Structures are given as structure tokens and as C-alpha cells.
Amino acid sequence: MKDKNFTKSQITAMDERKRARLINSLSGFKSANLIGTQDKFGNNNLAIVSSVVHIGSSPPLLGFVSRPNTVDRHTLENVLQSGFFSINSVESDIARAAHQTSARYARVQSEFDETGLTPYFSERFPAPYVLESNLKIGLKLSEYIDITANNTCLIIGEVEEILIPDQFIQPDGYVDIESMEAVTISGLDSYHVTQRLYRLSYAKPNLSLHPLTLEGDPSSWAALKSETD
Numbered sequence: 001m002k003d004k005n006f007t008k009s010q011i012t013a014m015d016e017r018k019r020a021r022l023i024n025s026l027s028g029f030k031s032a033n034l035i036g037t038q039d040k041f042g043n044n045n046l047a048i049v050s051s052v053v054h055i056g057s058s059p060p061l062l063g064f065v066s067r068p069n070t071v072d073r074h075t076l077e078n079v080l081q082s083g084f085f086s087i088n089s090v091e092s093d094i095a096r097a098a099h100q101t102s103a104r105y106a107r108v109q110s111e112f113d114e115t116g117l118t119p120y121f122s123e124r125f126p127a128p129y130v131l132e133s134n135l136k137i138g139l140k141l142s143e144y145i146d147i148t149a150n151n152t153c154l155i156i157g158e159v160e161e162i163l164i165p166d167q168f169i170q171p172d173g174y175v176d177i178e179s180m181e182a183v184t185i186s187g188l189d190s191y192h193v194t195q196r197l198y199r200l201s202y203a204k205p206n207l208s209l210h211p212l213t214l215e216g217d218p219s220s221w222a223a224l225k226s227e228t229d
Helices: 008-013 016-026 074-082 092-100 111-115 221-228
Strands: 033-038 044-049 053-057 060-066 084-089 136-147 152-163 184-186 190-192
Touching (some): 044 111
Antiparallel strands (some): 053 060, 060 152, 084 136, 184 190
């Protein structure tokens, strides 16, 4: 197989949309999530993102990358105004509706209304969740970081609450997102379901890895093979 060699000058000279598709594909599969916000007038906003990242567990922090609000960025503006946002999983049955939220709707148009998704509010959190999502995370704005390399920003939120059906949480705390049928994104517009290979033991020097059960208990390669045969 012969490699295709892209030089920096060739990448820079590419058609803008082709370059965006290429570079967005390089980082591999990314989680698909919907960011829910509300403006000061009570208008609900929803936007799909593929840039949610784990920042830390103590305190529990998640972040996502946003373009700056030099033009209308309803999600970013709402987060900065209200200080709250939700992160919601995208399952296979709502993937098309989730993708549609990337359309540039007017500020007064709610993506919930336009896509048929349902806003849901818990008693303890002010930003809208997506009722149809299995995993709902409420976050309070913790930090805003300018990324000067390309004039984007990293929004970091501290987890205030998590809503998830009990059946998807394993005894050791692992969230089985595959059983939720959560989808991933590659590039800008390709959606995928996943297939788990295995869970693995904590890696230590001079100690062989062994598989874990879905529940997080020690298992063996022979047992794993018998399950997949």
C-alpha cells in the first residue's frame, strides 16, 4: 500500500471544506454529544459537538472546544451568560436529529423544536437536558481558556449532577456506553456504533495484563475466548 504524502503547503492550499474533512478525520473516533444551554430570555439551545474531553476526576471536570463568539455562537454565549450547560449522549436512534442541530438556526429558533428532540429539566439544574439521551451531565462553568493558535476556546465545566439509567453503570463505576448504543463520529459527518474488544486490568511493570468482566472483575483469556466463540 502506497502512502499519500500531504505537505503543509498542499494542506493549506486545499479547498476549505476538503481540508476541514481531512483534518477532522485525523484524530480518529470521537464521542458525539449534545450541548444544552438556555439564554437569559429562556430560549433553549442545542448543539452537537465532537470535542468533549475528560479534564479530571477530582474535582470532576469535562470540557469542550468552541469557536470564539466573533459571530453568533449561541451555545458559547449562553454558557458564558448563564454559567451552566449540559452534555448529553447521542444514541443511534437520535443521531440524525443530533446532526441536524449543527444547522445555523436563528437565535429565536430552538434546535429542540426544529429537530423533534425534547428539553428536560431536573429539579436541581437550570440548563436543559435532552430527554431522549441516556446519559445526561449537568455542568457549571469552571474555566474559559483562549486557544491562541487558532482563536478557539476551551470551555471547562465542573460536574454538578449525572443522570443515567442504573442498568448502564457497572459496580466498579464503569459506564457501559456501548450498551446505551451511543455513537461516535469520525471526521465531520460519519457516525458509527462500537464493538468492545475487552476491558483490561490496571497496567503495571513486569505484570501481565488480564481481561476483566464487564462488571470489572478479574477474568481470563480462556474465559473471554469462550464467550466470543
